[in-house]
Amino acid sequence: MLGEVIAEVFTVSGLFTLMMLLMLQAVLGFDNLLYISIESKRVGEAKAPMVRRWGIGLAVVFRIILLFIIVALFDALSEPLFGFHMPGIFEGEFTFQGLITLAGGAFIIYTAVKEISHMLTVEHIEHSEGGKSKSVTQAILLIVAMNMVFSFDSILSAMAIANVEIAKIVNSAGETLGTFKGTVTDCKAALISSPIPDAVGCRPGKDYQVWLMAIAIIVSGVVMALMADAVANFLKKNRMYEVLGLFILFLVGVLLVTEGAHLSHMTLFTYTIEAMSKSSFYLVIFVLVVTDIISSKYQKRLWAQKEAEILGGGTEQASRDGAQAHMDRKTPAKPPQN
Template sequence: MPELHFDFLLSVEGWAAMLTLIVMEVVLGIDNLIFISILTNKLPREHRVKARRMGILAALVMRMILLATIAVIVTMTTPIFHAFGHGFSWRDLILIAGGLFLVWKATKEIHEAVDPYAHHDEEAAAAKAVSNTLAGAVFQILLLDLVFSVDSIITAVGMTDELAIMYIAVIVAISVMLFAATPVANFIEKNPTIVMLALGFLLMIGTTLIADGFGFHVPKGYIYAAMAFSALVEALNMMARRRDRRVAEAESRRGGSDAT
């Protein structure tokens, strides 16, 4: 296992690098958090918190293992074969596989939300029942954890050479996810329109993962800017709906008092 050095704590540059990487890791964790929230909200209420904690702690363990084998992770960006004029590495293949899974999962969830009675056959019902169990949810979370973990660690390697900074950033980011998971999931559950918006985010993230795997890199800033703008528009819509409900309730009460 590579040695850890904490000399960076004695320099301003070291602290700046650590804080920058922590912020980046927290932002990258948003994708994972949205997926975990949507997936666990379909479980029975008594299993939701447990599934979130298991999935997020598994992500922590996975990233610790990846950091311990950082020499191997660095080589994952080396092309292993060429096709369509692009050299594909293990990282590319993992991103493509993860992106395809995310696109499939988001599309499936959107289809069920739009037309919940589209499939009545026993095979579809059985598959849905398995995916909505604690084990099924945790397994799907682990699959996406692997993709996001590899991408996160490789991004961290590109930002700093200090392994200790990477460990600290990962631990802080996972801690933030652990703390925010339940409030985010509850917020999504209480606001049904947010579910469709979040599924749209997952569809976009999956598409960008596939594009990245094929060598078409989309800057993360554009993705998160689009997500922030969409979230702002939805927040305004929620405020407008609440105002309309208050007006309707006030008119209803006024009408009742006039009748008496």
């Protein structure tokens, strides 16, 4: 088994697929890392690093378990569990994947809005560490739970990358009797030359490269663990960027909610809810980051100019006072007149 995994990884196609998976994890893992940094500060500065390490470590373990479950039950997870049908008002066929994505996106939106509201109402911003404090266990459980929500999107995207075409050997009832590594044409030719009892044909299928995806998850987890403290310290020292991070987190929630609604085929007042495209999401993020950088630099320039004006005005006044005192010393005192 181990030899097959190593042989699968250390091939040209395997290494290329692994590189693509690592890039995917890096892109999709940013919002997860942002949430971890914001949530971990609720336990206090001393315990926050431990919470981040435990949260990421447990999240990686559960994400790998979830990977195997999703691959094994991929067809079942996409089947509708229940539906609502109120013609003209609201309709939807809810799947397990759709429900998880909807609930996770709604919770992220709630978290972002709550944090932004807290920042607007707190009296001492520099000493604020968020809203109500949490215990270490609560923070770790929340980090693991939200990581699982983010996992659905990343695992499904990874499955679209890490797969190879196979052919399924089926009987007359459409049941799968076995698999053939190759195209459907090659499978049919193999059945003609070496018939299999009850086999009547071949259908196209996919074999997912689970171990490549697991390696990418582990590597991305190690990178997140190494970067988590740096991201948290950066946000603490640059509080202005924390607002940007919260708005990005809000957009992540919107992305997940629309994706969950799309998976559930939701319609609201006869309007179909479409998933927010990834390209639109990253474009909005790019515009937000650029706007925030320009705004921050302009604000710093205004403060520097105002400070220079204040200091310059004070120096000018001091120079006038000094000159007047010098003139008073040079001018002889007039004798008192009788």
